Amino acid sequence: MKKTKTDYDDPAVDRDLYSGLMRLHILHHAVEGPIFGLGMAEELARHGYRISPGTLYPLLHGLEKKGYISASEHRDGKSLRKVYRATPLGRKALKAAKAKVREFIGELMEGR
Numbered sequence: 001m002k003k004t005k006t007d008y009d010d011p012a013v014d015r016d017l018y019s020g021l022m023r024l025h026i027l028h029h030a031v032e033g034p035i036f037g038l039g040m041a042e043e044l045a046r047h048g049y050r051i052s053p054g055t056l057y058p059l060l061h062g063l064e065k066k067g068y069i070s071a072s073e074h075r076d077g078k079s080l081r082k083v084y085r086a087t088p089l090g091r092k093a094l095k096a097a098k099a100k101v102r103e104f105i106g107e108l109m110e111g112r
């Protein structure tokens, strides 16, 4: 089989297929508390999404551009770290997404 140019040939880590899920996951954690890039990459890896910064940062910036999360600089010792928090719009979007995800999971798991 011909190899693709992506680092991930395994369909289980197909980032296009899972990008919406990862966005919702990021938004969920940003609603719960401040998140930062590396911590979020580790959290996604824990859930089986091994993604590179080259994939994660566009997801974060996309959510920021839509106004769902906002970034601020946070001093961590000597270094500045960018932290993201959900905005009121982001909280609203997640709430709406929850209803859709619940319905979809019902269909997916029951095979209706």
Ligand SMILES: [Zn+2]
Pocket: 025, 029, 043, 047
């Ligand atoms: Zn999580």
